[in-house]
Amino acid sequence: MDPDVLSSSLSAETLHGSLTDPAIASMNLLNELVETYPLAISMAAGRPYEEFFDIRLIHEYLDAYCEHLRRDRGMDEAAVTRTLFQYGTTKGVITDLVARNLAEDEHIDVAPESVVVTVGCQEAMFLALRTLRADERDVLLAPAPTYVGLTGAALLTDTPVWPVRSTEHGIDPEDLVLQLKRADEQGKRVRACYVTPNFANPTGTSMDLPARHRLLEVAAENGILLLEDNAYGLFGTERLPTLKALDQSASVLYFGSFAKTGMPGARVGYVVADQPVAGGGLLADQLSKLKGMLTVNTSPIAQAVIAGKLLLNDFSLTRANARETAIYQRNLHLTLAALGRRLGGCPGVSWNTPTGGFFITVTVPFAVDDALLEHSARDHGVLFTPMHHFYGGKDGFHQLRLSISLLTPELIEEGVARLAALITARLP
Amino acid sequence: MDPDVLSSSLSAETLHGSLTDPAIASMNLLNELVETYPLAISMAAGRPYEEFFDIRLIHEYLDAYCEHLRRDRGMDEAAVTRTLFQYGTTKGVITDLVARNLAEDEHIDVAPESVVVTVGCQEAMFLALRTLRADERDVLLAPAPTYVGLTGAALLTDTPVWPVRSTEHGIDPEDLVLQLKRADEQGKRVRACYVTPNFANPTGTSMDLPARHRLLEVAAENGILLLEDNAYGLFGTERLPTLKALDQSASVLYFGSFAKTGMPGARVGYVVADQPVAGGGLLADQLSKLKGMLTVNTSPIAQAVIAGKLLLNDFSLTRANARETAIYQRNLHLTLAALGRRLGGCPGVSWNTPTGGFFITVTVPFAVDDALLEHSARDHGVLFTPMHHFYGGKDGFHQLRLSISLLTPELIEEGVARLAALITARLP
Incomplete structure (x- = not known):
C-alpha cells in the first residue's frame, strides 16, 4: 500500500489537457494580481458599474x-x-x-x-x-x-x-x-x-x-x-x-x-x-x-x-440601464480624452475609438507580456489585460485591453496617468 | 445557396453522441409521461416534500x-x-x-x-x-x-x-x-x-x-x-x-x-x-x-x-430537516406496509427494505419496460421508474424504482393499490 500512489496520479499528465492550456493560466494570473495588488487601479476587470446596486432590489x-x-x-x-x-x-x-x-x-x-x-x-x-x-x-x-x-x-x-x-x-x-x-x-x-x-x-x-x-x-x-x-x-x-x-x-x-x-x-x-x-x-x-x-x-x-x-x-x-449606459459612455469618452492628452503623438502608440461597450484596445511599440503587467501593478499601481491572453498566447504582443466599466472620472484620470508613465518610460 | 444545408447538417450523425444515448432518451420519456398523465400518482419523481415550502423563507x-x-x-x-x-x-x-x-x-x-x-x-x-x-x-x-x-x-x-x-x-x-x-x-x-x-x-x-x-x-x-x-x-x-x-x-x-x-x-x-x-x-x-x-x-x-x-x-x-425526515420515514414504512398487504406472497414479487432515503426497489417476474410504464400511466394511473434506465438499458428488466418523497398517506395507499393491480394482472 503506497500512500503516494494517489497524489502522484493527480498530475498535469493525467488530468484533462485544458487545465494546462495558456487560457486557463491567464485567467488565474489575472485573478492573482488583483488579489496581490488590491490598491492598483483596475482597468482590467469587465464587471458592471456598482453604484446603483441595492440589496432591496x-x-x-x-x-x-x-x-x-x-x-x-x-x-x-x-x-x-x-x-x-x-x-x-x-x-x-x-x-x-x-x-x-x-x-x-x-x-x-x-x-x-x-x-x-x-x-x-x-x-x-x-x-x-x-x-x-x-x-x-x-x-x-x-x-x-x-x-x-x-x-x-x-x-x-x-x-x-x-x-x-x-x-x-x-x-x-x-x-x-x-x-x-x-x-x-x-x-x-x-x-x-x-x-x-x-x-x-x-x-x-x-x-x-x-x-x-x-x-x-x-x-x-x-x-x-x-x-x-x-x-x-x-x-x-x-x-x-x-x-x-x-x-x-x-x-x-x-x-x-x-x-x-x-x-x-x-x-x-x-x-x-x-x-x-x-x-x-x-x-x-x-x-x-x-x-x-x-x-x-x-x-x-x-x-x-x-x-x-x-x-x-x-x-x-x-431603459432599465439608461443610467449605466450614460456612465459607460462618459467613461469611454473620458478615457479616450485622457489617452489623447497623455499619449497623443507618442510614436508607435495608438488606440481604437469604440462607440460603446466596456473596452478599448491600445497598441504600443514594445512587448506587453505578463511580466510587464506585474511590473505595472507593483510599480505603477495600474492593471490592464495584455491582449495576448485573447490570442491564446500566440499573437497580440503589442496590445493591451483597457476596461472602463468600473471606474469613476477620478480613477480614469489617475489610471491613464499611471499607464502613460509606464508606456512613455518604454518608448525609444 | 441551399436553405436546407444548415438544417440537414443538424442531425443525429453530426451532433454529439450523448444526445442519442439511451440515458438521455430515458429522462425525456419520463418527463413526457408526467406531462401527458398529470393525474397519475407519481411514485417516479425524486423531488423533496413540499408542504413546508414558504416563499417568505x-x-x-x-x-x-x-x-x-x-x-x-x-x-x-x-x-x-x-x-x-x-x-x-x-x-x-x-x-x-x-x-x-x-x-x-x-x-x-x-x-x-x-x-x-x-x-x-x-x-x-x-x-x-x-x-x-x-x-x-x-x-x-x-x-x-x-x-x-x-x-x-x-x-x-x-x-x-x-x-x-x-x-x-x-x-x-x-x-x-x-x-x-x-x-x-x-x-x-x-x-x-x-x-x-x-x-x-x-x-x-x-x-x-x-x-x-x-x-x-x-x-x-x-x-x-x-x-x-x-x-x-x-x-x-x-x-x-x-x-x-x-x-x-x-x-x-x-x-x-x-x-x-x-x-x-x-x-x-x-x-x-x-x-x-x-x-x-x-x-x-x-x-x-x-x-x-x-x-x-x-x-x-x-x-x-x-x-x-x-x-x-x-x-x-x-435538525433543519427533522420534520421532512419524519415524513420520509413515515412514507417509507407506509409504502413497505402497503406492498406487504397488497403483494405479500405473490410468486416472484419482492422488494427491498431500505431504512432511509427516497427509494424502494421492487422485483417482478415479468419485463418492466417503457411500454409497461406507459400502460400503467394510462390505464392504472400510477407512475414509477423502470430500473433498466439506471442500467443504461442493458439490465434490470424485472425491476422498478418507487419514490416515496412527494406522497401523502392517502396517495401511498391508492398508488400501491394501483401498482398491485398492474402487477397481479401480469402474474401467471
Missing part, C-alpha cells in the same frame, strides 16, 4: 415575479411557491419573459420554446459547442482575438478553434470565406463561427451594417451557424440590428447575457436556438437535453430575480 | 446571510451588496459555511479552500469527470444500477463507465477488486469509482460499516479515488459515517447536494476535493479552474439562500 424583483405568477399566470400560492422552491423545467421558467425582452430591446421575434435559460452565457457557450462537436473533424471558427470564455468552452469540449482575421470593423467576412475553404481542403467540418458584432470583448470593435449582411450571406451559402454573442450591445448610443434580427436563414444561434444588463450575481444567461433539427424539434431541445446532464436547470430563484427586473421595467433593459 | 434566508456578512465578516453595506450582486469567486462565497455544515452534520473536517460550490451536485460530477478524463485510456467505475446524473456527466465528458456489481449492501468491494484487475489487463486506467453509500438512488440500499472500511482499503491500495455521493444521507434514523469521515488516505472526493436538504430551487451543491495535486495545490483548485470556464461561478444569490438556511439552523441540516 433583490426582494423587490422576487416579489414582482411572484405577483406576475399570481396575476398573469393565475397560479395559486402553492404553485407560486413550488415554482421558486422546486426543481424547474430544464429550459427555464422565464423563457416567455426572455422572448418579450428580445422583442422589446432587439426587435428579435422568437418563440419561448427556442430559448434555453442558462447559468450565465458561459454555460450556453459550453452547451452549444458540446452539442455541435460530434467527432475530431469538427472545428469552430472565431475571430482572433476572441473572448476567453469562448476559448474555455472550446477547451472543455475538445473543440479546436481556428482563427478568422479581425479588423477595426470586427470579423472579416472575406477571411471567413478563405478559412471555410481551407477547412474543407483539410477534411475538417466547420460547425459554426463565433462572433460578437457589438462592442466585442476584448477589442471594443463593432461590425458595420454591410459587414453584418455579408457575414449572414457567407453563413447561409456555406450552411454554417453563426454563434452571436451580444453581451454588450445595449451600451452604445448608435445601435445596429443584431445578426439574429437580420437573419433570414436560421443561421444565427444567439447568446444572451443578463450579467451586464440584469445582475451579475444572478448568473442568468440564455441561448436562442430556433434551428430545426433533422428528425424533429429545435436545436434548443438538443441543448436542453445536455443541460439536463450538466446543471439540471438554472436556479428558479435566480431566474425570478432577473424576471422581476424585466417586469418592473416593461421588458426593456435598454 | 427566501427573504429570511437572504436577510440572514447579509446580516452574517455585516456581523461576522465586518462588511460595510457596499461590500455586502457587492457580494450578492457582483460576480463572485469561482469556488463560491459560502465555502466556510459549507465546511461548518459538514463538521456539524457529518463530522467531516475540511478546510474551506478544499470546497467548490457548484450549480447543484450535477455540475460537481461533471467537473470531477472532466478533470479526471485525460485520454481514451481513462475509465470510471460505478455500481450497476447507478444514478442517471452520473451517467449523464460521463456522457458529456466521453468517459466510459464500467459497471461494478451491486448487492443488497450496495457496491461489492470484492467485485471492485476484480474490475480493477480487468481494467489493468486491458490497458485501461481507472480514475475513480463512484459510490453512494447511503440510501442510493435508484436502489435505496446502503453499505454497512465493514463494507465501507473494505472499500476504502481497496481504493487506497489501488490508488483510485472514490467519488462519494451523499444526497440522501440525512434521511435515515440509523446514520453510519460517510466514507469521507472514515477516509485516512485522501481517497474520497465528496459530492454534497443541498437540493434535498436545503432547497431544490437554489440549485446549490458542492464538491470537497482536498487531494494534493503534483505540482502544488489541491484537486479543488483544478476543479475550480474548469468551473471558471463552465459557469464562471455559482449565483451568489442562490448561495446566500442556502447560507441563510444554514445560519438560521446553527449549521445543522439534520
